[in-house]
Amino acid sequence: MSEQPRRADHRSGAPTAASSYSVPVPSNDESTPLAAAAQEHVSLLRRATAVSTFDRPLQTRVFVVANQKGGVGKTTTTVNVAAALAQKGLRVLVVDLDPQGNASTALNIPHSEGTPGVYEAIVEGTDLDDLVKPCPDIPGLTVLPATIDLAGAEIELVSLVARESRLDRALQSYLRDREQAGDRIDYVLIDCPPSLGLLTVNAMVAGREVLIPIQCEYYALEGLGQLVRNIELIRSHLNPKLEITTILLTMYDGRTRLSAGVAQEVRSHFGDIVISTPIPRSVRISEAPSYQQSVITYDSTSSGALSYLEAAREIAAAGTKAR
Template identity: 50%
Template sequence: MIRIAIANQKGGVGKTTTAINLATALAATGHRTLLIDLDPQGNASTGLGINPSSRLRSSYDVLTNECALSDAVMPTRVPKLDIIAATQDLSGAEIELIDVPDRTHLLGKALDEGRDQWDICLIDCPPSLGLLTVNAMVAAQSLLVPLQCEFFALEGLSQLLTTVERIRGRFNPRLSIMGVALTMYDRRNRLTDQVADDVRACLGNVVFDTVIPRNVRLSEAPSHGMPALIYDYRCSGSEAYMQLARELIGRLPQPEMAA
């Protein structure tokens, strides 16, 4: 199972929107996909139509060893896409787990249980670089970074890259950056073009060719409990995420894929 953490410590960059729609696109292309919602806000769960009252087992229970991974998995309305939902209990997880041995490896150990059940696991991280995000990076082989096309996003990217190097050095030497996805792109704004050019000049081919535009339908879809790819598959945002999924598939370590 290929594990990809979707992370950026800056909020409002389209991280959860990226997680939901990439997971949907990967499932639509035939990959058995698991999405883990590791954000206490639980937006990825809500965006896939998982009602809070039905989240009897969650990623919190998996991290605290209250249940097995398989007991927390829930199906979604998207064929081949399963989710482990999040609840607000995650908000206190960092404090509760502070004295737990190997607390940075809890998610990775849990995922070892389901290594043959899915082809790809996407982990939607909270907008911080705390213990939850560290667990995701330790468990993952790759990191996907959604980056909003604005000036302050560049400062946050530098901090994130520093954290990745520390994770590699201390916990997970195999962690690599699969790609940076430029989000909320507005062609009418010259600053947007400048930021995109600066990121590409700095990171080169690490940046995906596909750019996710600002799009009203992407914002509307979660309120209906469905990915934009289902809510309006013809909108520019959905088309961009399908193209991004194709790029991502091209970067996957193909020999690890299930037959």
Template identity: 50%
Template structure:
């Protein structure tokens, strides 16, 4: 059975793309057939695995707005075992273009359903908003992973995200669940980071992964080389952290119904 996961948080710059690129590539490198779908018009997940959005002719935009089959929009083997559905800037228009369209919330879901038997893991990178693109992602997957930055305002907006998850669960996708919260960009030198981490664990208990991803220069450098951290610098602390995050997510398979 395929596992489908979206990485979501309506705040920008909180580590969504870094998390999805790192985990998806680790899963692929572990030998699982993996599809990464970029649903953020910024296309950072696309560049993160070495594809230039300006050089692609079909993308997630065509899938959502024109209902092009996913098989016609994906780029195969961007990494061993990993296919990519890239995102381009025109996806920004899809937020508005989708509004009057038939079954607008379920377009990604139906596109995925035709290829899901080809994969073990399908990951979706969400944009920093709770609009139509994020709704399409959450309607299409069974699991949401929420990265939280260990900073003062980390929990701000989380309630809104969880409410949306619940609404989508009730209205569109009963299988949807938040399967993990990942604490990222942890700065061990500040007491604040420690306090935030503790507060999040008190609130969310076992949902919070044991692994905490530290702030790491190497993680911020990797995208400019178009490489996931495990390829860019496997010896770095950031790579080690995301290997542990990936293991925790793979482990969760055993707990799923």
């Protein structure tokens, strides 16, 4: 019998890409992968339609969606979790902190050069009230857009006072004003660039929870240990409230041993902070941004949309419990 992966505390590091991904072969062949996928789709559809609204969290939850490795579904996760939460009646703000502005594009928010957005907030000190834009397709969802102007912000921030906490100050002021007006934001999701520069540091100082998307591929775990160590540095020196609370498996293919093996390895290491429903590889998820939509609005009954709705349900359920 092969030795099972050793469980470790999620703050102590991360499993390596060289870990074994061997998975036992099922002893019966009564259900094919296609049949299993169909059954899972029906189950997700049933759960998605069973609840029309999610309960509001006890207080505003500020998530940093981060992974220094590119191509893991970070922006896709930000956009679709935000859309799913808003569709279920919650007030959600997406902060697009990536100069590429892909989250802004996917949510149909103008972000051409010169458009006021997150650059003006963190470099020039402009109030978020003047910068946040409503998503035209999803009531309750608002966006602080990113433009190409943000590409130079890393350099400009170096010479500014309190350079690591510029976003935090702007965001907290905005959230207080909204709460005092009786219009509290329930969730903030900050989409970070795939690097660990000053923009990502600003996000981690502003955040309270970290959501890490991990793709179910062989090299997915590379760099994860460094990300965890950097989060610990932020906790030690700048933001003791920051905590890794959510891991989301993305690009999952139930037909392959590799996906199942990576999922098993991640669950063994991170335990119950891993969302139970992985996000599958999906043509609909890939197509949606080209139509400036989330997959939630593009094809609400697709496997990708239903999986993100289920992931959002788990996240929302955790927000109703005292921590």
